[in-house]
Every structure is written in structure tokens, then in C-alpha cells.
Amino acid sequence: MSIRIRAPGRVNLIGDHTDYTGGLVFPIAINRWTEIRGERSQRITLISEDEFGAVELATQPAPPQEATPAWGRYVAAVRNELAHRQNVDGISGTISTALPIGAGLSSSASLMVAIAIALGFDGSAVELAQLARRAEVAATGVPTGIMDQLCIVSATPGHATRIDCNDLTIDHVAVPEDVKIAVRFIAHRTLQGSEYSARVSECSQAEAEIGPLRLANLSDIEEITDLTVRSRARHVISENERVTTFAQALASNDYRAAGEIMVQSHHSLAHNFDVSTSTINAAVDELSRIPGVYGARMTGGGFGGCVVALCEPGVDIDAWIVSPVGGAQRFDDDTDDMN
Numbered sequence: 127m128s129i130r131i132r133a134p135g136r137v138n139l140i141g142d143h144t145d146y147t148g149g150l151v152f153p154i155a156i157n158r159w160t161e162i163r164g165e166r167s168q169r170i171t172l173i174s175e176d177e178f179g180a181v182e183l184a185t186q187p188a189p190p191q192e193a194t195p196a197w198g199r200y201v202a203a204v205r206n207e208l209a210h211r212q213n214v215d216g217i218s219g220t221i222s223t224a225l226p227i228g229a230g231l232s233s234s235a236s237l238m239v240a241i242a243i244a245l246g247f248d249g250s251a252v253e254l255a256q257l258a259r260r261a262e263v264a265a266t267g268v269p270t271g272i273m274d275q276l277c278i279v280s281a282t283p284g285h286a287t288r289i290d291c292n293d294l295t296i297d298h299v300a301v302p303e304d305v306k307i308a309v310r311f312i313a314h315r316t317l318q319g320s321e322y323s324a325r326v327s328e329c330s331q332a333e334a335e336i337g338p339l340r341l342a343n344l345s346d347i348e349e350i351t352d353l354t355v356r357s358r359a360r361h362v363i364s365e366n367e368r369v370t371t372f373a374q375a376l377a378s379n380d381y382r383a384a385g386e387i388m389v390q391s392h393h394s395l396a397h398n399f400d401v402s403t404s405t406i407n408a409a410v411d412e413l414s415r416i417p418g419v420y421g422a423r424m425t426g427g428g429f430g431g432c433v434v435a436l437c438e439p440g441v442d443i444d445a446w447i448v449s450p451v452g453g454a455q456r457f458d459d460d461t462d463d464m465n
């Protein structure tokens with residue numbers, strides 16, 4: 127039987143560095159996918175059109191660090207997580223992706239969701255997202271949140287996914303047709319070795335002093351003694367508010383307001399949370415000044431990656447126009463029915 131799986135990447139419109147404190151996020155799944163094509167087999171044999179070497183693994187769990195080449199760790203980590211809950215199916219196949227790798231568009235979450243489905247994952251969308259997230263943390267050692275995986279598994283065409291990362295509820299919010307989303311690639315980067323983990327710790331420190339940031343107000347942060355930790359909390363609390371006001375602005379077709387909120391978000395990520403770079407800041411400034419661009423911001427974990435902009439249709443801009451697509455899917459025959 128031939129198996130085909132397609133998992134999209136995502137771009138976050140607003141709500142960054144909020145997911146790991148149970149905050150709000152607002153990503154869209156985008157029309158660039160990771161695909162796996164293959165046949166059922168006794169073992170797991172995968173080659174990648176984009177990465178060197180073949181991954182050859184048994185379906186039984188083993189430490190992911192032992193997998194070679196390096197990208198095989200992702201496959202091994204998914205297999206291990208899957209083996210904790212169910213039988214793991216073998217596959218012999220090929221992975222390809224139209225997502226730039228390590229560019230803040232969730233190439234790795236997209237890959238891991240696709241692998242889990244390829245190995246026969248059987249369960250709910252939320253369970254799939256949680257499994258792929260645990261696997262990513264095991265493979266990379268970076269304590270990332272649930273945003274990317276939940277968006278990738280649950281998105282609906284034409285809609286953004288507003289996710290409450292505390293109770294994992296998802297609202298599908300229509301993205302109006304008369305507004306476009308542009309993505310400009312800035313730089314490849316990896317969150318391994320970045321200050322991502324330090325930001326997660328700083329948020330925990332803030333929560334140890336004032337309780338869950340998702341429930342806190344900006345006035346609460348005055349109690350935080352360390353000024354750096356206070357700034358981190360200021361970002362998270364204000365960013366959660368911005369997700370709500372951005373969603374309202376989009377729903378009422380007030381794109382000018384939505385764009386301004388994106389720019390405020392960028393400033394907070396750059397100055398309160400310190401996860402931007404001078405190149406990203408320059409790109410946000412440049413894009414925001416282009417006629418027909420409502421606003422722009424860094425997107426995802428930062429330290430490189432991409433910038434996202436909200437624009438009028440037909441705007442003259444050096445960036446990819448992306449559109450909101452549905453979540454990861456498996457196709458069990460040779461139809462071309464990939465939405």
C-alpha cells in the first residue's frame with residue numbers, strides 16, 4: 127500500500143514566547159509542506175531529499191542520540207514516543223519539504239508530525255501535537271511549547287488558529303480575503319544553543335514570584351525584583367493581550383489597527399524579551415514603511431528566522447505571499463486529492 131503524508135509549516139501572526147507559559151498564540155498553517163511518500167515495511171527506512179544520508183531504524187525504541195545521520199534523531203524520537211502508547215508501523219520512504227529548514231516556519235514540527243503519522247499514529251489531534259512536541263524536546267533538548275504542533279495538526283483552510291496553550295482549546299478565526307500575509311526569510315538559525323531555554327527559565331522565575339503569567343496583569347510585575355525578569359514578564363502579559371486585540375481587529379477588518387498591534391508586538395519581542403536581531407529589526411522597519419503594508423513583526427522563536435507582514439492584496443513587496451491551509455493529512459492511495 128502506498129502512503130503519502132503532508133504536514134504544513136506555520137507562520138505565527140502574533141503571540142510569540144507565550145505558549146510555554148500557557149498563553150495565547152495566533153498562527154496560520156501555510157501552503158508549504160513536508161511530505162513523506164512510502165510503503166509499509168518491517169523497519170523504518172527514510173531518505174530525505176534535503177538532508178544527507180539514509181535513516182535506518184528498527185520499530186523498537188532506543189536512545190535517539192544513537193540515530194545517524196543527525197536528522198535521524200527526529201525520527202528516532204518520534205518512534206520512541208509512539209512506542210510508549212501503541213504499536214509502531216515500519217515504513218520505507220522519502221521525505222521532502224518546501225519549507226526552509228531552521229527558518230522559524232516550523233520545519234521540524236512539520237517533519238515530526240508527518241513522521242508520527244507515517245509510523246501509524248492513531249489518536250486525537252491534540253495527542254498527536256503533544257507527542258510530536260515531546261519528541262522534539264527529546265531530540266533537541268530545547269523546552270519548546272505546543273504552538274507549532276497544535277497549529278500544524280488542527281488548522282482549517284482559510285483560517286488562523288487562536289490557541290489557548292493552557293487548556294489547548296482552539297478557535298478557528300477566518301482570515302479575510304482582502305488582506306494578505308507575507309513572509310520574508312531573514313536567516314537560518316537553530317534554537318539549540320540560542321537563548322530560548324534561558325527565556326523559558328526567566329519566565330518560570332517570574333511565575334515563581336507572581337504566579338501564572340497568563341493570569342497576571344501588568345501592574346503585578348512591579349513585584350518582580352530582577353529587572354530583566356520583569357521585562358520578560360512585561361512581554362508575555364502584554365503579548366497575550368495583543369493576541370486578543372489583534373484577533374478582534376482582524377475580525378472587524380480593521381487592518382490598520384491589526385498592523386499597529388503587530389509592530390507593538392515586535393518592539394516588545396525586541397526590547398522586553400530580547401529575541402530579535404538587528405537584521406530582523408531593519409527588515410521590520412523597512413517592510414512597515416512600504417505603502418500597502420499594515421504592519422510587520424518577527425515571527426516564531428527569533429534569533430533569526432522570518433518576518434511576517436500583513437498587507438493589502440497586490441502589494442509590491444519582496445516576500446512570499448502565504449495562505450492559510452488545513453492541517454496535516456494522510457492519503458492512502460495515489461489520488462492527487464491534496465487540498
Ligand code: GLA
Nearest residue numbers: 142143270271272273426427
Ligand atoms: C518556537 C517554539 C514555539 C514557540 C515559539 C515562540 O517556534 O517551537 O513553541 O515558543 O518559538 O513563540
